Amino acid sequence: MSGRRGGRRPGSPDTRGLVLANARNLFAERGFAGTSVRAVADAAGVDAALVHHYFGTKRELFLAAVAIPLDPETLLTALTSVPRDRLGETMVRAVIGFWDCDHQQAGIALLKAQVTDPDSTILRTFLGDIVTNALAANAELDPATAATRAALAVSQVAGVLLLRYIVRLEPITSMSLDDLAAHIGPTVQHYLTDPLPE
Template sequence: MTSKETEAQARNGRSGRRPGQSGAREAILAAARTRFSEVGFDKTSIRAVATDAGVDPALVHHYFGTKQKLFAAVVEFPVDPEVTLAAVEAAPLDQLGETILRVVATVWDSPAGPGLIAALRTLLGGGEPELARTFLLEVVTERVRLRIATPEDDGRVRISLAISQVIGVLVARKIVGVEPLASMPIPELVATVGPTLQRYLTGEIEHAG
């Protein structure tokens, strides 16, 4: 047992909360799933999840680290979204479309791909639309939206169009297997679809308020 878990257990004992035991991780995930579904990502706190699960907040951090990683565990996302988001955030604004597509396609073509496909199937067909919306709008794309937002356009329409484009490509490429899209090399995919994605994000579109 690690020192962090021991310390968390000691605090739990003093507070009367559930000690860090084998069922604590599952209790945290169940509490987080309910919280994220009901109030979304931004309004969910580690402390609130810990209270619902009957554990010390230190134990939540011990098992999952950040709130973002906790959400990724709830939706069974096999990679850390922060890695992808960091690469996207480093891209110049006029290269966002091609960068997003390149990064996402590269991750999906990696060894993590099968796990990502399973996660996508769960989000699309698991009967939990609230979690899917939260994951896409608050975890994956909110920081991109903030980059493209202007006083006249909050970027929400643009982000929804971008999401539809990327999901469409991923479903056609990885789930349905539509050729030649399914076997198209990533550079060709980026060159073909990237400009459309860029137009959705920063170009001229109608009713973008």
């Protein structure tokens, strides 16, 4: 007869990763408000107390689950090393390409949280600070219009992210990254380099 006890999984390094994986999935599916620590614990097969032990509050669990595992330098390099007239296409490829890869669940959770929690600063920092600063540096934007141009460019990509991963509007959802870059890139480029309305 086995001496193994039934019940919840004890804590271990593997358990921490399992909690994060389940949290990422639930936050992506239900958003921040619709996900409880207990639901994450149940999905991972552990006690809620163990989740609190590892991560503290639900917000801290969320931050750990959707941490953007992207070195900002990677994106900065993509946006600062291309010719000025290819900034729009490059921005679309860099940002949407990130969401299309292994980080998609974390990215979706992040988008949902931003929609339901306007005070969240994670996505604002990612798009607003990292992307905007890189665009402004490469395009040599006039300081008087730099913030407006960068914000308009970011608005296009953020809208595509929302339609592609949250609203799931076709054909945006199933469109290839190449097609998205071809369709959206020129609009982003327009905001960055074409004359603005007086």
